[in-house]
Amino acid sequence: MDYAVIMAGGIGARFWPESRQARPKQFLSLFGSETLLQATLSRLNGLVPPERMLIVGSAAHEKLLREQVPYLPPENVLLEPQGRNTAPCIAYAALWIRKLGFPEARMLVLPADHFVGDVGAFQRTLRAARELASEPGVMVTIGIRPTRPETGYGYIQFEDPPLRWIEGQPVHRVRSFAEKPNLATAERFVKSGDFLWNSGMFVWRVDTILEALRRWAPEVLEPLEALGEDLTDAQALGRAYGLLPKISIDYAVMEKADSVYVLPGDFGWSDVGSWLAVYELAPKDAQGNAFEGSVVALESSHCLVRARNRLVVLIGMHEVAVVDTPDALLICRLARAQQVKEAVDRLQLWNMREYL
Amino acid sequence: MDYAVIMAGGIGARFWPESRQARPKQFLSLFGSETLLQATLSRLNGLVPPERMLIVGSAAHEKLLREQVPYLPPENVLLEPQGRNTAPCIAYAALWIRKLGFPEARMLVLPADHFVGDVGAFQRTLRAARELASEPGVMVTIGIRPTRPETGYGYIQFEDPPLRWIEGQPVHRVRSFAEKPNLATAERFVKSGDFLWNSGMFVWRVDTILEALRRWAPEVLEPLEALGEDLTDAQALGRAYGLLPKISIDYAVMEKADSVYVLPGDFGWSDVGSWLAVYELAPKDAQGNAFEGSVVALESSHCLVRARNRLVVLIGMHEVAVVDTPDALLICRLARAQQVKEAVDRLQLWNMREYL
Numbered sequence: 001m002d003y004a005v006i007m008a009g010g011i012g013a014r015f016w017p018e019s020r021q022a023r024p025k026q027f028l029s030l031f032g033s034e035t036l037l038q039a040t041l042s043r044l045n046g047l048v049p050p051e052r053m054l055i056v057g058s059a060a061h062e063k064l065l066r067e068q069v070p071y072l073p074p075e076n077v078l079l080e081p082q083g084r085n086t087a088p089c090i091a092y093a094a095l096w097i098r099k100l101g102f103p104e105a106r107m108l109v110l111p112a113d114h115f116v117g118d119v120g121a122f123q124r125t126l127r128a129a130r131e132l133a134s135e136p137g138v139m140v141t142i143g144i145r146p147t148r149p150e151t152g153y154g155y156i157q158f159e160d161p162p163l164r165w166i167e168g169q170p171v172h173r174v175r176s177f178a179e180k181p182n183l184a185t186a187e188r189f190v191k192s193g194d195f196l197w198n199s200g201m202f203v204w205r206v207d208t209i210l211e212a213l214r215r216w217a218p219e220v221l222e223p224l225e226a227l228g229e230d231l232t233d234a235q236a237l238g239r240a241y242g243l244l245p246k247i248s249i250d251y252a253v254m255e256k257a258d259s260v261y262v263l264p265g266d267f268g269w270s271d272v273g274s275w276l277a278v279y280e281l282a283p284k285d286a287q288g289n290a291f292e293g294s295v296v297a298l299e300s301s302h303c304l305v306r307a308r309n310r311l312v313v314l315i316g317m318h319e320v321a322v323v324d325t326p327d328a329l330l331i332c333r334l335a336r337a338q339q340v341k342e343a344v345d346r347l348q349l350w351n352m353r354e355y356l
Numbered sequence: 357m358d359y360a361v362i363m364a365g366g367i368g369a370r371f372w373p374e375s376r377q378a379r380p381k382q383f384l385s386l387f388g389s390e391t392l393l394q395a396t397l398s399r400l401n402g403l404v405p406p407e408r409m410l411i412v413g414s415a416a417h418e419k420l421l422r423e424q425v426p427y428l429p430p431e432n433v434l435l436e437p438q439g440r441n442t443a444p445c446i447a448y449a450a451l452w453i454r455k456l457g458f459p460e461a462r463m464l465v466l467p468a469d470h471f472v473g474d475v476g477a478f479q480r481t482l483r484a485a486r487e488l489a490s491e492p493g494v495m496v497t498i499g500i501r502p503t504r505p506e507t508g509y510g511y512i513q514f515e516d517p518p519l520r521w522i523e524g525q526p527v528h529r530v531r532s533f534a535e536k537p538n539l540a541t542a543e544r545f546v547k548s549g550d551f552l553w554n555s556g557m558f559v560w561r562v563d564t565i566l567e568a569l570r571r572w573a574p575e576v577l578e579p580l581e582a583l584g585e586d587l588t589d590a591q592a593l594g595r596a597y598g599l600l601p602k603i604s605i606d607y608a609v610m611e612k613a614d615s616v617y618v619l620p621g622d623f624g625w626s627d628v629g630s631w632l633a634v635y636e637l638a639p640k641d642a643q644g645n646a647f648e649g650s651v652v653a654l655e656s657s658h659c660l661v662r663a664r665n666r667l668v669v670l671i672g673m674h675e676v677a678v679v680d681t682p683d684a685l686l687i688c689r690l691a692r693a694q695q696v697k698e699a700v701d702r703l704q705l706w707n708m709r710e711y712l
Contacts, residue, residue: 017669296702298695310682311711313373313699316689317676326666329680331687333672339654343669346652355667 001105002130003206004048005093008037008057008065008112009083013344014274014337017328018306021356026113027064030278037068037112043119047126048108054078054096055112056089059234081238086200087220087252088244091213092231095224097206099231106130107209109202109249115281117268125265128166129203132261139212140203141174141254143196143262144269149186152273154179154198154250157189158262166263174260177250196264198250200271209253217252219245274337275321275330279304293324304334328355357461358486359562360404361449364393364413364421364468365439369700370630370693373684374662377712382469383420386634393424393468399475403482404464410434410452411468412445415590437594442556443576443608444600447569451580451587453562462486463565465558465605471637473624481621484522485559488617495568496559497530497610499552499618500625505542508629510535510554510606513545514618522619530616533606552620554606555627565609573608575601630693631677631686635660649680660690684711 012025019025026037034042041053050072057065059079066077078096080089090109097105108126116122129140143156155178162170177198181189189195204212213221223243230236254260270277282290282304289297293307300314304321312322321337323330332340347355368381375381382393390398397409406428413421415435422433434452436445446465453461464482472478485496499512511534518526533554537545545551560568569577579599586592610616626633638646638660645653649663656670660677668678677693679686688696703711 017667296699298699298702299692307685311373311684311708313684313686313688313696315687315695315699316692317687320673320687322685322687324685328667328669329663329678329685330669331671331673331676331678332669336655336672339671343652343654343671346654352667 001102002048002052002108003093003097003102003105004041004044004053004108004110005090006037006040006053006055006110006112007086007089007200008055008061009080009089010111010113011058011083012113013341015278015323016340016344017323017325017330017355022061023064024061024113025272027061027068030272031115031281035068036114036272037065039116040110040112040114041069041072043116043122044108044110047123051076054093056080056093057112058083079234081234081241083246084241084244085246086249087213087217087247088224088241090202090209090249091220091224094206094209094213095227095231098210099229103205103207103210105206106133107202107204107206109204111200111271113272114199115268115270115272115277117281119267121267122265122269124167125169125263125267126201126203128169128171129263131166132171132263133203133205133208136205137208137211137259138204139208139254139257139260141260141262142199142201142203142265144199145264145266146190146195146197149183149190150197151180151183151186153271155181155186155189155195156198156262157195158264160194163261169263172262172264174254174262177255196262197269199265199269200250201265202249202254212253212257216256217247220247220252275304275323275332275340276334276337279321279334302334357458358404358408358464359449359453359458359461360397360400360409360464360466361446362393362396362409362411362466362468363442363445363556364411364417365436365445366467366469367414367439368469369697371634372696372700373679373681373686373711378417379420380417380469381628383417383424386628387471387637391424392470392628393421395472396466396468396470397425397428399472399478400464400466403479407432410449412436412449413468414439435590437590437597439602440597440600441602442605443569443573443603444580444597446558446565446605447573447576447580448587450562450565450569451583454566455585455587459561459563459566461562462489463558463560463562465560467556467627469628470555471624471626471628471633473637475623477623478621478625480523481525481619481623482557482559484525484527485619487522488527488619489559489561489564492561493564493567493615494560495564495610495613495616497616497618498555498557498559498621500555501620501622502546502551502553505539505546506553507536507539507542509627511537511542511545511551512554512618513551514620516550519617525619528618528620530610530618533611552618553625555621555625556606557621558605558610568609568613572612573603576603576608630696631660631679631688632690632693635677635690658690 056078157175158172223240288302297314300317412434513531514528579596644658650667653670656673
């Protein structure tokens with residue numbers, strides 16, 4: 001039996017002005033009409049039934065979370081009283097599934113705000129991963145074959161040759177996890193051929209991850225496990241979360257554990273880190289423009305325009321992102337998309353709360 | 357006695373999206389809080405009293421015209437049933453002043469949508485011009501000393517040396533009027549030293565211009581003169597305007613008449629032809645940015661931003677105009693500001709009337 005655990009607690013500011021504190025990235029429709037969260041669930045169709053899809057998100061976004069997935073049983077939306085990174089989120093979900101009576105179920109742990117181009121390939125990789133993860137004690141992560149020396153991702157070094165093959169997919173033992181590298185290191189990683197991008201997707205049995213947490217990160221597991229039947233009680237959960245460290249599952253468990261395996265995935269994955277990534281992944285016209293909404297362009301190319309609120313006219317613009325919302329407008333050189341966060345920091349500094 | 361005649365019938369589209377058919381350029385506040393029309397009247401303070409300021413504009417803009425100048429006697433707003441260029445507008449105003457009983461009054465004819473940087477110098481030039489124009493039969497035009505080989509203006513060639521001096525200002529006889537030149541011709545004009553820009557400002561007595569119209573452009577004068585006492589009757593005026601040609605005063609009279617004089621003006625004049633001109637004339641910060649409204653800029657320079665409706669964030673933008681209105685947004689390379697009209701033509705072609 002499988003549970004999907006969608007981690008939807010992100011609070012990123014890199015998609016300002018569409019993303020706001022009240023509506024972070026996973027709730028945005030960056031590609032087509034579905035939000036990233038909705039698309040994350042859609043691409044599990046046929047792999048996990050909706051009644052076994054769990055979403056773990058922030059209590060502050062409860063209304064939005066429920067609106068997004070009206071077809072899920074309400075109890076499948078797990079609300080965290082505060083964001084504590086991925087380790088507490090995963091521990092909470094694992095305890096939840098165990099409490100439902102399925103300690104041997106497999107968990108497919110997936111971020112809610114990524115892009116996958118090839119859903120067929122994605123599902124094939126996950127099927128192989130869950131087969132591998134059926135074995136107690138085995139922890140599986142999905143690595144992405146790097147296409148460029150990206151410095152924005154963590155990397156996973158694997159052992160070659162593969163330990164075995166499942167449904168045509170190689171399974172490698174993990175040698176080490178590497179934090180986000182500098183450019184020279186990233187180039188070395190990519191050239192070496194034995195590094196993959198860390199996608200943040202994991203598969204394991206509930207009892208396996210609980211055991212690993214108990215061994216490597218008891219400070220994460222114990223306050224939650226101590227809740228017992230009170231796991232559903234918001235107040236008790238709030239108190240427990242107050243005791244938890246902010247820590248990622250990579251740092252808390254994966255970097256320390258043995259029996260960690262990686263399956264290389266090749267399914268057009270992106271973590272969609274900025275408006276530049278949205279531009280790159282969007283369908284474009286003959287001038288390389290990706291327009292949404294009402295746009296008139298003269299002598300303009302390689303622009304991303306999201307104009308859902310009003311007519312936008314571009315004249316002589318190239319490699320620029322224009323993101324229009326009712327109260328705020330971003331005009332950003334695409335190559336500078338990383339600096340959107342800086343602009344948001346400035347709004348914060350100047351206490352312009354209505355725009356955050 | 358002097359009357360100011362402000363020609364406010366323009367319908368330009370070069371300031372889209374702020375300018376619309378219902379609110380053309382003269383009704384926009386391009387510099388500070390006054391509209392161009394209001395500023396045109398303000399800079400006549402001390403030269404002509406408000407009760408002798410006439411505005412000639414389009415009947416379609418009646419409400420806007422009256423709102424702009426609540427301090428003018430209502431009868432001082434003359435409404436044209438349709439735009440017929442400057443010759444009919446001037447004929448109408450001249451007949452109006454004659455009908456008031458002042459055929460010997462001087463008319464200071466001024467476009468409503470220009471910029472003047474040095475109001476003191478402007479008034480000195482106009483004082484000299486009206487002194488000169490007191491003589492019957494004398495037609496005076498204000499020429500602007502060219503600062504660059506502009507191809508967007510008409511030129512006036514004058515005779516040297518000056519015929520006389522008035523209050524320290526030279527008066528030249530006009531040799532010829534030249535249409536907008538190509539660049540090579542414009543360069544020759546500027547280099548020659550005996551060409552001025554045609555500013556479209558004129559001073560003459562009412563009887564002088566009426567006589568000139570009778571002689572050189574009877575097709576403009578006669579249908580209006582025939583109205584007699586009905587000059588105030590909208591229906592009769594409508595019928596008369598239906599008979600009038602569309603013709604400029606330059607073409608109808610100035611290019612043909614004798615006794616035409618030009619006073620060189622040097623008062624920071626611009627006809628404000630595009631957003632580029634607005635940028636050039638606006639006060640700028642240390643990065644060369646001219647911002648109005650709520651703007652946050654990172655690594656951006658030499659931009660014009662008019663953000664009266666929303667917060668605008670710029671990242672890595674240079675030499676760009678951003679003009680935000682509630683229903684439409686323009687983002688235009690400043691060097692391409694001339695193409696705004698092209699964009700508006702396209703909106704027209706696509707029948708996007710709500711934006712025109």
